[in-house]
Amino acid sequence: xxxxxxxxxxxxxxxxxxxxxxxxxxxxxxxxxxxxxxxxxxxxxxxxxxxxxxxxxxxxxxxxxxxxxxxxxxxxxx
Amino acid sequence: xxxxxxxxxxxxxxxxxxxxxxxxxxxxxxxxxxxxxxxxxxxxxxxxxxxxxxxxxxxxxxxxxxxxxxxxxxxxxxxxxxxxxxxxxxxxxxxxxxxxxxxxxxxxxxxxxxxxxxxxxxxxxxxxxxxxxxxxxxxxxxxxxxxxxxxxxxxxxxxxxxxxxxxxxxxxxxxxxxxxx
Numbered sequence: 001x002x003x004x005x006x007x008x009x010x011x012x013x014x015x016x017x018x019x020x021x022x023x024x025x026x027x028x029x030x031x032x033x034x035x036x037x038x039x040x041x042x043x044x045x046x047x048x049x050x051x052x053x054x055x056x057x058x059x060x061x062x063x064x065x066x067x068x069x070x071x072x073x074x075x076x077x078x
Numbered sequence: 079x080x081x082x083x084x085x086x087x088x089x090x091x092x093x094x095x096x097x098x099x100x101x102x103x104x105x106x107x108x109x110x111x112x113x114x115x116x117x118x119x120x121x122x123x124x125x126x127x128x129x130x131x132x133x134x135x136x137x138x139x140x141x142x143x144x145x146x147x148x149x150x151x152x153x154x155x156x157x158x159x160x161x162x163x164x165x166x167x168x169x170x171x172x173x174x175x176x177x178x179x180x181x182x183x184x185x186x187x188x189x190x191x192x193x194x195x196x197x198x199x200x201x202x203x204x205x206x207x208x209x210x211x212x213x214x215x216x217x218x219x220x221x222x223x224x225x226x227x228x229x230x231x232x233x234x235x236x237x238x239x240x241x242x243x244x245x246x247x248x249x250x251x252x253x254x255x256x257x258x259x
Contacts, residue, residue, distance in 0.1 A: 011245035012238075016153075017216040019223055045142050047245065050252050051217050052145040054198040057099025058106050064120050065094055071120075072087050072127055 001029040007040060014044040079140045082130040090127055097141060098123070101148045107218045108152035118155055122148045153220035201251035209244030212237055 001009070006029045012018045013026055030037045081089025101122060105115040126144060133143050202210060208230075215221045215229065223241065227234045 008242045008246065011249060012216075012241055015213075015217045015245070016220060017223055017241055042138055044249065045138050045146065046252065047217075047249060048145045048149065049139070049142045050198050050201075050248065052100050052104045052141075052149075053194050054202055055100070055103035055107055056195070058102040058115070060098050060102045060116055060119055064116050065091070065098070068094065068120050068123050069087065069091060071124055072090060075127075076085065076087065 001025060001032075003033060003036070006030075006033060006037060010037075010041050010044050011047065014041065014047060079130060079133055079135070082127060083133070090123065093126070093140075094123055097144060100141070101144060104145060104148055104218075105152045108149070108220075109156050114155070114159075118148075118152060122151055125151070149217075156220065198252065201248055204251070205244050205247055208232075209240045209247075212240040213244045213248070216241060 006026075009018065009022065009026045009029070013023075018026055030041070033040075079089075079093075082093065098119060102115055102119050105118050105122075106112070109115055109118070122144075125147060129147070133140065137143075202213075205213075211230065212226055215226045216223075221229065223234060223237050226232070226241075227237045230237070232240075
């Protein structure tokens with residue numbers, strides 16, 4: 001696998017779309033390309049943020065935050 | 079995130095105020111159920127609180143870490159409940175996952191995010207519909223290439239090509255935004 005192919009596979013990898021038989025080959029290439037590979041994969045995770053930011057934010061009820069903060073307080077106090 | 083890592087509950091409160099809308103939208107897009115999305119949102123922020131020590135700024139921005147976590151939890155939830163059929167039915171009935179009204183005074187953060195959303199949507203909508211569909215099914219529904227091929231009655235190789243081309247176009251199209259994300 002050359003680096004351009006690795007880049008294509010990386011974009012599939014970060015969204016979990018590689019098939020199991022492709023993952024093994026991807027991991028071998030990842031080792032082969034070392035830091036360059038890790039840096040590229042880290043950049044690809046920006047796709048996650050982009051997809052999330054492409055959605056219109058949804059309103060959640062105030063009760064959710066109240067429950068969350070109560071749980072956090074209980075955990076801290078425990 | 080530093081505050082949360084130090085056990086500061088106020089920092090979590092601020093993080094929640096800033097990002098709950100984005101994460102809720104993502105969860106809703108996956109599971110299409112308001113009540114389940116609220117429950118999951120609460121669980122995810124609790125996990126953020128519990129797992130904050132595992133966040134490393136060297137590996138990316140806090141939002142990216144939270145989105146990855148939220149997406150994984152939402153897709154796990156969808157699979158566990160075997161709700162594909164119900165979600166599909168709802169999906170067909172919904173053109174938008176959210177009502178238009180999100181009525182309150184927008185903060186500077188929200189205005190910035192709104193501009194970002196417009197830019198990202200412009201890039202995504204420039205893709206052919208088949209590429210958009212393949213990416214949507216892979217990212218928001220956690221489908222494998224084989225599952226997408228079966229669902230869309232498309233050869234596996236075509237699905238792979240659509241995903242590769244579509245993701246590359248989005249990745250390249252977001253170059254200018256990437257440092258901000």
